[in-house]
Amino acid sequence: MTLSTAAFLVCDVLPVALGGSFGGAGFAYPLQTAAFLNAGVSGDKKRDDKGNKEREEEGAVNPRRMGYGPVIGQSYRFPDTDQNTVGRGLGIRLRHGVRVVFDKELIRYAIGTVGGVIDLSDTDYMRSKGGTVARLDGSLVFASDARPGWSPTGSFKSPREGEHRPLPSEWARYNGYYRWNDRVILSYEVGAASILEMPTAVKSRDQVGVVRHIRVEGVSRKVTAHLAQVVSSGKTIRHDNIIELEDGKEGKKTRFLALHDAPEGVRLTMTEKGEVLLEVSAPIETASFEVLNARAPNGDRDIVQALLDRIEEREDLKSLTQGGNAQWPKVLKRKEKTAESDGAYVVDSIPVPQENPWHSFIRISGLDFFPDGRAAVCTMNGDVWLVRGLSSRHKMVRWKRYASGLYQPLGLAIQEGDIFVVEQGQITRLTDLNGDNEADFYENFNYEGPFKPRAYWLCLDTDSEGNFYYGRVGNRARRMPEHGCIVRVDASGQSAEVFATGLRQSNGLAIGPDDMIHATDQEGNWVPATRIDRIEKGEFYGYRPNAAREIPVGNFSKPICWLPKNVDNSAGSQVFVDSDRWGPLAGRWLHTSWGLARLYLVLTETVQGIKQGGVVEMPTGMFQSGIMRAEVNPTDGQVYVAGLGVPGWTGVGIRPACFNRIRYTGRSTLMPVELHARTDGVEIVFGRSLNAKQARDPENYTVKRWTYEYSKEYGSPEYSVANPDTTGRDPVKLSDVSLGKQRRRVILHIPDMQPVMQMMIEYDIESRDGRPMENTIYHTVHRLRAVKGSH
Numbered sequence: 127m128t129l130s131t132a133a134f135l136v137c138d139v140l141p142v143a144l145g146g147s148f149g150g151a152g153f154a155y156p157l158q159t160a161a162f163l164n165a166g167v168s169g170d171k172k173r174d175d176k177g178n179k180e181r182e183e184e185g186a187v188n189p190r191r192m193g194y195g196p197v198i199g200q201s202y203r204f205p206d207t208d209q210n211t212v213g214r215g216l217g218i219r220l221r222h223g224v225r226v227v228f229d230k231e232l233i234r235y236a237i238g239t240v241g242g243v244i245d246l247s248d249t250d251y252m253r254s255k256g257g258t259v260a261r262l263d264g265s266l267v268f269a270s271d272a273r274p275g276w277s278p279t280g281s282f283k284s285p286r287e288g289e290h291r292p293l294p295s296e297w298a299r300y301n302g303y304y305r306w307n308d309r310v311i312l313s314y315e316v317g318a319a320s321i322l323e324m325p326t327a328v329k330s331r332d333q334v335g336v337v338r339h340i341r342v343e344g345v346s347r348k349v350t351a352h353l354a355q356v357v358s359s360g361k362t363i364r365h366d367n368i369i370e371l372e373d374g375k376e377g378k379k380t381r382f383l384a385l386h387d388a389p390e391g392v393r394l395t396m397t398e399k400g401e402v403l404l405e406v407s408a409p410i411e412t413a414s415f416e417v418l419n420a421r422a423p424n425g426d427r428d429i430v431q432a433l434l435d436r437i438e439e440r441e442d443l444k445s446l447t448q449g450g451n452a453q454w455p456k457v458l459k460r461k462e463k464t465a466e467s468d469g470a471y472v473v474d475s476i477p478v479p480q481e482n483p484w485h486s487f488i489r490i491s492g493l494d495f496f497p498d499g500r501a502a503v504c505t506m507n508g509d510v511w512l513v514r515g516l517s518s519r520h521k522m523v524r525w526k527r528y529a530s531g532l533y534q535p536l537g538l539a540i541q542e543g544d545i546f547v548v549e550q551g552q553i554t555r556l557t558d559l560n561g562d563n564e565a566d567f568y569e570n571f572n573y574e575g576p577f578k579p580r581a582y583w584l585c586l587d588t589d590s591e592g593n594f595y596y597g598r599v600g601n602r603a604r605r606m607p608e609h610g611c612i613v614r615v616d617a618s619g620q621s622a623e624v625f626a627t628g629l630r631q632s633n634g635l636a637i638g639p640d641d642m643i644h645a646t647d648q649e650g651n652w653v654p655a656t657r658i659d660r661i662e663k664g665e666f667y668g669y670r671p672n673a674a675r676e677i678p679v680g681n682f683s684k685p686i687c688w689l690p691k692n693v694d695n696s697a698g699s700q701v702f703v704d705s706d707r708w709g710p711l712a713g714r715w716l717h718t719s720w721g722l723a724r725l726y727l728v729l730t731e732t733v734q735g736i737k738q739g740g741v742v743e744m745p746t747g748m749f750q751s752g753i754m755r756a757e758v759n760p761t762d763g764q765v766y767v768a769g770l771g772v773p774g775w776t777g778v779g780i781r782p783a784c785f786n787r788i789r790y791t792g793r794s795t796l797m798p799v800e801l802h803a804r805t806d807g808v809e810i811v812f813g814r815s816l817n818a819k820q821a822r823d824p825e826n827y828t829v830k831r832w833t834y835e836y837s838k839e840y841g842s843p844e845y846s847v848a849n850p851d852t853t854g855r856d857p858v859k860l861s862d863v864s865l866g867k868q869r870r871r872v873i874l875h876i877p878d879m880q881p882v883m884q885m886m887i888e889y890d891i892e893s894r895d896g897r898p899m900e901n902t903i904y905h906t907v908h909r910l911r912a913v914k915g916s917h
Contacts, residue, residue, distance in 0.1 A: 188485070188487075189251060189252045189487040189507065190252065191485040192251075192484070192485045192486055192487050192507060193484045193485055193486070193530075194507075194508060194530055194531050195305075195308075195453065195530040195531050196218060196219050196305070196308045196309070196310055196531070197216055197217065197218055197219075197303070197305075197310055197530075197531035197568075198216075198217040198219075198244055198246070198260070198508070198531050199214075199215070199216055199217075199508065199531055199532050199533030199534075199549060199550075200215055200217060200244075200246070200249065200259060200260035200533055200534075201213050201214070201215060201259035201260065201533075201550070201579035201580075202215045202217060202227050202236070202237075202259060202260050202261060202262055203258070203259055203260075203261045204236075204237050204261065204262055204269070205261060205263070210272045211259065211579065212227055212229045212231075212236045213231060213290055213551060213577050213578065213579055214229070214230040214231050214292075214533075214550075214551040214552060214573065214577060215227045215228065215229055215230065215236065215260075216228040216230065216303065216310075216312075217244045217260065217262065218310050218325055219244070220325060220326055220327035220336065221326070221327045221328075221329075222240070222327045222328075222329045222334045223240050223241045223242075223264075223334070224238065224239070224240050224267070224327040224334055224336055225238065225239050225240075225242060225243070225244055225262055225264065226238040226325055226336060227262055228312060228325075229275070230292070230300040230551075230552070230570070230573065231286075231290075231291065231292045231293065231300075232272065232273065232274050232275055232284070232293060233274060233275045233276050233293065233298045233300060233314050233316070234270055234273075234274065234275025234276075234352070235268070235270060235275065235325070235338075236269070236270055236272075237262060237266070237267075237268065237269045237270070238266075238267035238268050238269075238336050239262055239263065239264030239265060239266060239267055240264055240265050240267055240334050241264045241265050242262060242263035242264020242265065243262075243263050243264070244260055244261075244262060245260060245261045245262070245263055246260050248260075248261075250506065250534060250580075250772070251487075251506070251507050251508075251534070254772060255772070258579075258580075259579045259580070267334075267336055267421070268336070268354075268419065270352070270354075271355060272284075273352060274293055274297070274298065274352070275351060275352055276298055276314075276316040276321075276349060276350065276351050276352070277297070277298075277316070277349065277350045277351075277352070278296075278297060278298070278316050278317030278318075278319075278347060278349050279297075280348070280350055282350075282352050282401075285297055288576065289576075290576040290577055290578050290606075291574075291575060291576045291577070292573055292574070296317075297316075297317070298314060298315060298316045298317075299314060299315045299570075300312075300313075300314045300570050300573070301313040301314055301315065301569065301570055302554070302567060302568050302569035302570045303567075303568050304446060304447045304566060304567050304568075305450060305453075305565070305566055305567075305568070306446040306447075306449075306450035306566075307450040307451055307453070309324055309326070309446065309450075310324065310325065311323070311324045311443055311446050311447060312324070312325075313447075316349045317347055317349055318344055318345075318346050318347060319342055319343065319344055319345045319346070319347075319349050319406070320342070320343045320344050321340060321341065321342050321343075322340070322341040322343075322443040322444065322447070323338060323339065323340045323341070323443075324338075324339040324443055324446070325337065325338055325339075326339065326437075326438075328433050328436040328437055329433075329436065330429065330432035330433050330435075330436050331429075331432070333422065333429050333432075333433065335418070335420055335433040335436075336419070337416065337418075337437060338416065338417060338419075339414070339416055339440065339443060340414070340415055340416065340417075341412070341413070341414040341442070341443040341444065342406055342410060342412070342413055342414075342415075343411070343412045344411070345391075345406055345407075345408050345409060345410040345411075345413075346408050346409060347408050348405060348406065348407045348408055349406050350403050350404065350405050350406070351403065351404040351406075352401060352402075352403060353383055353394075353402045353403060353404055353417070353419060354371060354381065354383060354401070354402040354419065355399075355400060355401055355402075362396060362400070363425075364396075365427065367384060367385035367386065367388065367394065368382055368383070368384040368385075368418075368427065368430065369382065369383045369384070369394055369396065369402055370382055370425055370427075371383070371402070372425070380421065380422055380423075380424070380425040380426075381419070381420065381421045382418060382419070382420040382421070382422065382427070382430050383402050383417065383418065383419045383420075384417065384418035384419075384420070384430055384434070385404075385415075385417050385418075386415075386416055386417070386418060386434055387415065387416075388415050389410070389413045389415065391406065391407035391408070391410055392404070392405070392406050392407070392410075392413065392415055393405050393407075394417070404417060414440060414442065414443065416437065416440075418430055418433065418434060420433060447559075447566075447567070448559055448560060448566075449558070449559035449560030449562070449566035450560075450566065451562075452562040452563075452564050453527075453530075453564060454483075454484060454526070454527035454564065455562075456483060457524050457525070457526050458479040458482055458524070458525040458526075459522055459523070459524055459525075460476070460477040460478075460479055460522075460523050460525065461477070461521055461522055461523070462474060462475060462476045462477065462516075462521045462522075462523050462787075463475040463477070464521060465789070467791070468791075468793070469745055469791065469793065470709060470710070470790065470791055470792075470793040470794060470795040470796070470797075470813075471709075471711070471744065471745060471746065471788055471789065471790055471791070471795065472788075472789050472791055473746050473747070473749075473786050473787070473788060473789075474786060474787040474789055475785075475786055476513075476516065476523055476766075476785040476786060476787065477523070477785075478490070478781075478782075478783045478784075478785050479525050480782065480783070482525075482527075484527065484530075486505070486507070486509050486527065486530075487505070487507045487782065488505050488507075488509065488511070488782065488783050489505055489506040489507065489751075489770030489771065489772075489782045489783045490503045490504070490505060490506075490754065490755070490768040490769060490770055490783045490784075490785060491504055491505060491506045491534075491535060491536045491537070491538075491754050491755070491770055492504035492535055492536060492537045492538030492539075492547060492548075492586065492754070492755055493538060493754075493755040493756070493757050493766065493768045494538050494539050494540040494545075494757055495540065495757055495758075495759050495760055495761075495766075496540055496543065497760055498761065499516060499517045499759055499760065499761030499762065500512060500513065500514050500516075501513040501516060501757075501759070501766070502528070502538060502540060502545050503538065503768060503785070504532070504535040504536075504537075504538045504547050505535075505770075505783075506534060506535075506536070506770055506772075507534075508530060508531050508532040508533065508534065508535065509527060509528075509529065509530050509532070510527075510528045510529040510530075510532070510535070510538070510545060510547060510556060510565070511525050511526065511527055511528055512525070512526045512528050512563060513525055513526075513785075514526070516759060516761075516762070516766070516787070517759065517761040517762040526563050527564070528545070528556070528558075528563060528564055528565055529545075529556050529564070529565040529568070531568075532547060532549050532554065532568070533549040533550045533551065533552070534549065534550050534582075535547040535548060535549050535554075536548060536550075536582060536583065536584045536585065536633075536754075537583075537584060537585040537586030537587075537596055537635075537755075538586060538755075539586045539587055539588050539594065541588050541592060541594075541617075542592075544556070544557065545565075546571060546586060546594065547586070548583050548584070548585070548586040548596045549583070550577065550579075550582060550583055551573055551577035551583065552570055552571075552572070552573040552583075553571045553572045553573070553586070553594060553596070553615060553619070554568055554569060554570065554571060555567075555569040555571040555619075556568060556569070557569060571615075571619040572594075572615045572619045572620075572622055574615075574621070574622040575598070575608050575613065575622060576603070576606055576608050576609070578602065578603045578606065578609075580602050581598065581599045581600075581602040581603035581606075581609055582598075582599045582602070582631075583596055583597070583598055583599075584596060584597045584598075584599065584631075584632060584633050584635075585597050585632070585633065585634060585635035585636075585645075585699055585755075586635075587635055587636055587637045588637065589637050589641040589643075590641055591617060591641075592617030593614055593615065593616055593617050594614070594615040594617075594619075595612055595613065595614050595615075595625065595635055595637065595643065596612070596613055596615075596635065597611070597612055597613070597629060597631075597632035597633070597635055597645065598610065598611055598613060599630075599631045599632075600628075600629060600630050600631065600669050600671060600672040601630045601631050601650055601651065601669070601671075602631075603672070604671040604672065605671055605672070606672065607624075607627075607672060607673075607674035608624055608674075609672050610627060610628065610629050610630060610669050610671065610672025611624045611625070611626060611627045611628075611629060611672065612624075612625045612626045612629065612632065612635065612643070612645060612661055613625060624674075625661070625663055625664075626661050626662065626663065626664065626665050626666075626667065627665075627666050627667070627672060627673060627674055628665075628666040628667035628668050628669045628670070628672065628673060628682055628683075629645065629647050629659075629667050629669055629672075630647050630648055630650050630651065630652065630653045630669040631647065631648040631650065632645045632646060632647050632648075633646060633648065633696070633697060633698060633699065633720065633754070634646035634697050634698050634699035634700050634717075634718070635661075635699060635700075636699055636700040636701050636702060636715075636756075637702075638702030638704070638715065639702065639704070642660065642702075643660065643661040643662075644658065644659065644660060644661070644686075644700045644702075644715060645658075645659050645661050645700075646658055646659070646697035646698070646699065646700065646717070647659065647667065647668075647669070647697070648696055648697060649691065649695065649696075649840075649841045650840050650841065651669075651671075651838050651839065651840055652668055652669045652670050652671070652836065652837070652838060653668060653669060653841075654688070654834035654835060654836055654837070654841060654842030655688045655689060655690055655691070655834050655841065655842060655884070656688070656689040656691075656693075656694045656695065656696070656697050657685035657686075657687070657688055657689065658685055658686045658687050658689070658697075658700070658717060658728065658741075659683070659685045659686060660686055660737050662683065665683040666681070666682050666683060667682055667683050667685075668682035668683075668836070670838070679836075680836060684736070684906075684908055685906065686728070686730060686737050686738055686739050686906070687728075687738065687739050687740050687741065687904070687905055687906035688834065688883055688884050688906050689741065689904060690844065690884060690886075690904060691841075693719070693722070693726075693741065693743075693904050694717075694719040694721060694722055694724075694726075695719075695721040695722060696719070696720050696721025696722075696752070697717070697718075697719060697720065697721070698717075698718035698719055698720040698752065698753045698754050698755065698756075698769065699718055699754065699755050699756060700715055700716060700717050700718070700728070700756070701715070701716050701718075701756035701757055701758065701765065702714075702715050702716075703715075703716060703758055703765060704758060705758050705760075705763035705764070706763070707762070707763030707764070707790065708758075708763055708764065708765060708790045709790035709792070709795065710794065710795050710797075710799060710813045711727060711790075711795060711797065711799065711813075714727060714728065714729070714799075715727075715728035715730065716728060716744070716756055716765065717741055718753035718754070718755070718756050718767060718769070719752070719753060720752035720753055720754055720769060721752060721778070722748070722752075722778055723748045723749040723750070723751060723752045723753060723769070723778045723784075724743055724744075724746070724747075724748060724749070724753070725743070725744040725746050725749070725753060725756075725767060725788065726741035726742060726743055726744060727741065727742050727743075727744055727797060727798075728740075728741050729741070729742065729798065729799075729800060729801035729903070729905070730801075731800075731801065731802055731803070731911070733803065733908070733909035733910065733911050734909045736908045736909050738803065738905070738906055738907060738908045738909065739801060739905055739906070740801055740885075740903050740904050740905020740906065741903070741904055741905070742797065742798055742901055742902065742903045742904075743901060743902070744788070744797070745796070745797070746786075746788060748778060749767070749769065749784045749786060750771075750780055750781040750783075750784040751769045751770055751771035751780075751781050751782065751783055751784040752769045752770065752771055752772075752778065753767045753768070753769040753784065754768065754769040754770055755767070755768050755769065756768075759787075764787050764788065764789050764790065765787070765788040766785070766786065766787050766788070767784070767785075767786050767788065768783070768784065768785045768786075769783065769784050770782060770783050770784075771783070794813055794814045795813035795814065796812070796813065796814055796893060796897060796899045797812070797813050797901075798810050798811065798812050798813070798901075798903065799811050799812065799813045801903065801905060802911055803879075803905070803907040803909070803910055803911060804873070804879065804910060804911045804912075804913045805879060805910045805911065805912055805913055806873070806875055806876070806879060806913055807860075807873055807874045807875040807876040807879050808829075808873070808874045808876065808879075808885075808887060809871065809872070809873050809874075810871070810872045810873075810874070810887070810889075810903070811870055811871050811872075812870045812871075812872070812899070813870070814870065814893045814894070814895075814897075814899075815868065815869040815870055815893065815894040816865065816869050816870065816872070816891060816892070816893060816894060816899070817891060817892040817893065817894055817896070818865055818869055818894075820891040820892050821863065821865050821869070821872055821891050822863050822864070822865055823863065824860040824862070824863050824874075826889060826890050826891050827860060827863065827874060827887065827888065827889050828857075828886075828887075828888040829857070829858035829860060829874065829876070829885070829886065829887050829888075830855040830856060830857055830858060830885070830886045831847055831855065831856050831858055831882045831884060831885045831886070832844040832845060832846060832847060832854070832855045832856060832882075832883070832884050833845050833846075833847055833850070833882065833883045833884065834883050834884065844884070847880075847882055855886070858876055858878075858885075859876070859877070860874050860875060860876060861875045861876070861877050862875040863875065869894060874887070879910060880907070880910075881907045881908055881909065881910065882906070882907050883906060884904065884905075884906060885904070885905050885906070885907055886902060886903070886904055887902065887903040887905075888901075888902045889901060889902075889903075
């Protein structure tokens with residue numbers, strides 16, 4: 127191999143024998159199709175569940191066939207080894223059947239295998255309720271201990287404060303990775319040094335090697351990489367720039383670490399503890415180099431040299447950070463289905479291209495709009511798509527795949543033209559460097575704080591100053607104080623703070639006027655029913671396992687409203703409709719139900735400084751999947767909702783995804799537009815004049831109320847207010863119903879009106895022009911508005 131500049135290579139060598147595995151017992155999860163051989167992902171058909179099969183029959187893409195590209199962001203476990211689970215990992219597919227996992231927290235390669243797959247069969251990507259994380263199968267090439275991969279001090283004792291969090295930024299920081307065709311160029315910092323690194327694989331005869339190409343810049347102080355640990359029974363032999371590590375067991379392969387064409391100041395060293403280190407001494411302005419880390423039978427150094435000779439002539443890694451060729455150039459066109467209805471609000475359908483050349487399984491988990499009306503959506507299986515033509519008269523929508531391999535992004539926001547997604551354990555900024563409508567740089571915008579696999583990071587929105595907000599799930603990370611909370615990340619991405627605590631699983635977060643934050647939480651332990659909250663800095667919202675401070679039981683910020691199971695058993699997000707083109711319901715909040723696939727209007731009021739209110743279902747019916755996100759398109763001023771279906775969780779919907787426009791037609795609405803709790807009863811204002819006779823008849827209304835028990839038990843039965851030890855809903859007697867002059871304002875007079883956790887008002891009346899008006903309001907009453915002359 128001829129190198130024009132100083133070089134340094136790391137390569138792990140092992141035969142390409144498919145019979146081997148970590149423990150020599152073969153593969154636990156055999157590949158099922160040629161598509162998976164190409165993609166390097168196992169679906170494990172035997173483990174598939176009924177829900178996925180049903181979706182297959184409906185024409186949805188089989189998730190086992192999805193092409194993820196060269197990277198899959200996931201948490202990883204490693205069977206048949208002592209290696210720990212990697213929380214924030216990048217599974218990288220290389221040539222010759224090699225897979226490596228890069229640990230973003232510790233800036234290290236955790237493990238590498240050959241002949242195996244990245245197995246997603248037990249994850250949320252493929253199962254109705256994913257039970258665990260991804261795993262890497264195959265024959266072991268290398269594995270590293272859970273310690274920092276680089277050090278600016280020479281010590282490899284972890285400086286982290288607790289597990290499940292990144293190294294301190296002054297020690298090392300992961301910056302992100304660049305995509306150059308099928309190559310992955312990692313970017314990170316160690317102390318003051320900037321490092322680019324690209325893993326590749328080479329093959330000679332029946333041996334395969336993993337190659338680390340490294341470029342360092344700005345080394346003003348020595349930095350050190352941990353390469354290997356010698357086993358206690360082995361011995362070490364040095365041959366110039368090659369270190370040979372024997373394990374002391376007859377017939378085992380010998381491991382080599384070889385430094386090749388290294389510039390002055392770069393060397394391999396051994397510690398007294400048997401650690402093999404790479405030292406990069408200062409000062410170095412810029413240098414590119416490679417190192418070989420190999421296993422070969424019987425200490426065969428010729429194999430090492432043969433693999434070195436297979437390495438392609440080096441390219442400057444910095445030249446590969448400008449954007450490569452488009453990976454998904456085809457734009458998919460779908461014609462939207464416009465609703466025909468005489469209602470004030472109708473539902474248009476935007477087809478989701480489940481049939482696509484890459485078998486991408488599209489389940490929409492995040493949505494936002496550019497100022498020009500283009501949308502960006504992220505999917506549960508790690509994609510981001512650009513969607514054009516949503517406001518077009520031609521009704522032809524164009525879908526373009528923009529990014530792949532993200533770690534289950536569950537929220538997306540567009541800020542100053544950039545796309546941000548909240549992956550698991552990280553907010554990522556996606557940048558198109560060469561204008562081909564594909565992301566080239568997957569930047570780590572912020573990954574502060576702890577992260578446990580499946581303790582989801584959810585939703586993403588920004589305030590007027592550009593700060594980001596998202597939720598960290600608490601119920602899957604109990605007793606971790608920095609979970610079960612809303613997190614604020616400053617606009618630069620440099621710092622993050624816990625903004626509010628006590629949330630079990632907040633899947634809904636939205637920011638409205640004056641930076642007012644609404645969020646939702648899911649029924650469960652310490653959450654007696656689904657709730658809608660106004661989020662205030664420093665407040666606690668009831669979920670006790672993540673309280674992080676001593677709080678008496680029952681002391682928590684009360685919600686805007688509680689929602690019974692029949693209304694919402696698993697909340698989605700909210701949106702404030704800031705468009706005056708959305709008719710009489712503009713200037714209000716909407717609530718989405720992921721669990722029941724429905725959309726609700728939120729009616730709020732503030733009484734004595736307390737915000738309270740309720741919901742009433744929009745006349746949109748059930749959507750084809752649970753709704754996760756809602757946003758207003760700035761071009762047409764209409765509301766768009768999108769979501770996903772997961773059998774076993776949502777329980778409703780017939781499709782993996784939905785994408786719909788809720789369009790105002792210009793007609794007057796039959797919906798209520800105001801709701802007020804008064805000392806003499808409840809006042810409801812409708813959007814259309816009512817039939818006076820029907821509106822005044824108490825028989826056309828059914829009012830009930832009940833309460834919930836706040837406890838560590840999962841959810842709560844409905845309890846009588848009058849008899850708290852008895853379950854059930856109390857009927858509420860109306861003494862009278864009065865109607866305002868405009869025939870739009872109804873007052874339900876209730877002699878014993880009082881604050882209550884849950885109140886229900888069913889009405890079955892008609893408008894003045896004879897249109898039926900039947901619906902139900904569910905609301906919470908914390909305070910009563912005083913009314914002159916009330917009784």
